[in-house]
Amino acid sequence: MADFHGRVLVLGANGETGRHVIASLQGKQIPARAAVRSAEKGDGLSSPTTEIAICEQLDGESLTTALQGVSAVISAIGTRSMSDKEIIEESEHTTIVNLITAAKKAMVKQVVLCSSMSTNMPERIPPLTHILRAKRRAEEALITSGLTYTIVHPGGLSNDQGGQGVFVAPHPLPTSGMIARQDVAEVLVQALLQSEARNQSIDIISLPDQGSATRQGLFKI
Incomplete structure (x- = not known):
């Protein structure tokens, strides 16, 4: 178990996954800074x-x-646009590149990036191809940045209750699946707490017999 100290910046904190990230950090009494675009979007955080x-x-x-x-930084940024290439590029790639540059100057110890399964094969899901390509370029920028990183690729996201079994595998996992946003958020937070997560790129889906996202050894794969 890593000995984490300091404040965590959460990007996309007002999103559906980001709010679960904030809740997990609060439950662990880990100091956090929720980055939002307006005071209204910070309501309840x-x-x-x-x-x-x-x-x-x-x-x-x-x-x-x-x-x-x-x-440390946890990025739960994700665009809702499926077709606007400019918005997709800004949200999924440019923001992460800007984050990398700023994080290196700030001497941030770790960046945890929530990406998506199938970034290795963006054409596999035609409606998401542009998004997956942008995410992949963001991943590549982080991997080659020299920063300590963890890249988490969840399967299809649901709003089901978390706390179910979470299967963790090296990216890319040659299958697909679903996972609750709450469990994704917990994996993102555990990446700061478990040293085995450092410089790992993983895929996660729900499987009932795998143990919860809070289990020790989550990243020993």
């Missing part, structure tokens, strides 16, 4: 251990400000 950072656009300047005093 603040707590004695969680502060809000308003970033109207996640460009280099705003990221530099948000990273002050931060030890």
